[in-house]
Amino acid sequence: MSALVTVFFPLVFSLVLYLATQKTQYARYIVLVIFLGLFAESIELYTQLPKEGYLLLGSFFEVSRFDFSLVFAVDTLSVIMLLLTSILLILVTLSSWHIPKQAAYFSLLLFFSGAIFGVFMSTNLLWFFIFWELTLIPMYFLVGIWGAEGRVYAAVKFFLYTHVASMLILLAFFLLYKQSGTFDMTLIKESVLVTPAFIWWLLFVGFAVKMPLFPFHTWLPDAHVQAPAPVSVLLAGVLLKMGAYAMIRMVLLMLPHQSQKYGWVLLVLGVVSLVYAALMALYETHLKKMVAYSSISHMGLVAIAMATLSYDGLSAALYEMIGHAFIIAPLFLIAGFFHQKTGSWQMEDMGGIMQRAPYISTVFIIAGLGALGFPATMGFVGEVSVLISSIESYGLWLIVVAFVSMLSASYIIWTFRRVLYGSMSSVVRSSDFSISKMEFFALIVFSLFIIVFGIYPQVIFSLINDALSGYTFLGGRV
């Protein structure tokens, strides 16, 4: 029952919250408390997890003749995602402490939290899809109402693009149900499927859009750039992770033989995303777009690690997913902050910000060093483990990953040069770089995460080991 409350209470209560706090500023406190509660709930779920397999939390809404029952069950993999999501939700709430139209904004955030918890907690594919689609609604409004100049175009494009991809996923789920007789993802066996290859492709393309991988990424630069900074954090930290989570769970673990057969597609698209997005980031003069492309580039790393289909590779992928969330979040937040203060997105209009806002610039540098894979940050651990596992599986040519790391180093360091150092522009001289305590606190927490888990990654790896221990891996090479 408590699982049902965890998911549906935020969905239902969001409307109540909006109506009750319309004229006041209380919504943020209530939402913060609820998100802390969600975090506590995730920790409690973690403590209750069995050694292997799923912790069943209940089954609701049963229907005769159709497997429509909403089954909530979590394993370590889902709990990792829940923990990551709830931490990000709390920090996002703090960093949007002074956003305009508070009641509506925080109600939508609350609605989003219910939907995203549903995604990670339900093991019924149809309900997974329902929550998956439901996350689009609050995102559509968050981008469309609070976004920058091109917000309407970005919101509609994001909604349509990802919705089309979802339709492929739904068709794949229906085929799975038709051929295996169940929507329960824990029971579906690849061996009973009649057309596993077709299903694999539908699912792969559907999730590749969300991740996003190279030819399907075009919605991301628009949505991430136009969204307000905290929402970009959610998009990069939660929505992309949702795609990667689904790719691991429904493609790699549910259809291992097909994944082994077509793993090279994932590998190739991963490498192309990695290189292409890094080059785009190098070329970009728009600060937030640079961060968005750097985000795509890192998801390319995740895809490469996944494509190894080995134990090491998947742990690297999961670590990189978490690392990416903590690294990209402060970059987005600070990019948004600089834009808010200087009124420009262009890097050449900035310059010399280090002198005006030293603390924030330091956080920016820490996160930037994480993004380029500097030792003692999460980025380093992630990149090295991806590099090692992929070379183990596919051979030495994947040293290309290390070369791209040099590309990231160039665009990040060049960004430091253009934004933080250099001669101070008149815009920077005349603007006021004060930041609220809450926003600053969120930034500090992010940079602590980057450093602490970079020096001491064992905490995360032990979680990941629990998550992957129950599965057998086939390895990438046929």
Added chain:
Amino acid sequence: MSPFTLLFVMALFSFAIHRLVLLKSLSIIVLAISLVLVYLGYATPLAGFATSEAISFFEAVVLLVVGAFILSEDDVITITQTLFIAAASFLLLESTTLISFILSFEVMSILSFVLVSNITSIKEAEGAIKMFIAGSIATAVLFFGVTLYLWSTQSLDTPLIVNVDSFGILGIWFMLGALFYKMTIVPMHTWSADSYAQVRPLYAALLSGVVKTVVFVATFKFFSPFILATDVFSTPIFIVLAVITMSLGNILALFQKNVTRILAYSSIAHAGYMLLGFVAVRSSYASVGVLYMAVAYIFMQSAVFILIDKLSRGVGDIKLEDLHGLVKKDKWSALFLSVQLFSLAGIPLLAGFLAKAVMVYAVVDAGYIIVALITLLNSALSVAYYAWIIKHIYFEENASDYTLEKLSFSSSATQVILLLGTLYFGVFASVVFSLTL
């Protein structure tokens, strides 16, 4: 006493009542009693009419929607007509023999002509006349089909005979062709976009929400044995019709600037989705799909058209730009409108999603994966125009000069009832799944 008799007597009696409040409350009471009678399983006490659990359930939904209609309607004549339509729906849904089916269908057609003949402007006249002409052609075609069928079988007072010779088959297809007019299947749809968009939106709500779904359910119930028996031959036809209908409806809706016109084309697209039930007739989920689609559609489509009617005070001519800033002027209508539009678009936790999902699963179950894919992509395409309407409601800063009417208390009650229907059937599917048409 059967619910039909009660409704019919009430409809006749309502001519004598001229006081709105009295008529409204009396109608609501009668509808409530009918609901109980439907629940108890009473059928129309005439030869050729029978009810089943699924039909009773759908009748209850129709009663609920009609009740919500009457709750916020301030025109005595329209209430009377709505009651007549409710009574005729019962006849059509319960008919089991050919003669009872075609007679009830004709009663329904004539009632809808009478409904739209309440004309106040040249625009409404155009819509009404188009509908009348198309309807007359449909009647002619229907009776031609009946003649051929009768020649072949010499039997009117039995359910549709499945094993007929080629004249009989031709006759049945002519009958279906005539029914396609009312169901707005391409290429018999041409009247509907203009009629739905140009008559008073409240009438469009009745026509496209109630009448169309009732005709659909009744047609599926009556003709599905025949379609199942000849599925090798008939399924390709239905596939082509369904795909063309939904694609054309969605594509044309994309180009409209007028909200009612968008909804009219979306109504055509939904006819395409519902026709998938005929495509997937081999699957045991087809009848659930049709029933679910009908239930979901009757709630969301009626709600949207009624809301447009109230906002524009019955004129219905609302352009997309007129909705700018609706959220600031009246956040409740903005909420009602956007939830129902999301439901039409097939967004989860709303009835529209489950209806589409069940229907598409029926198609997958019957083995037509490409058709399922086309349907899903169509549904994704339709999000473009629904999200576009919502964009105009929420994302435009400057409010339009167009004065939209605020929702009265009774209109809000209507919308709440319809909204609850959309939400309920979006989560609780067990009621519908336990039924077979």
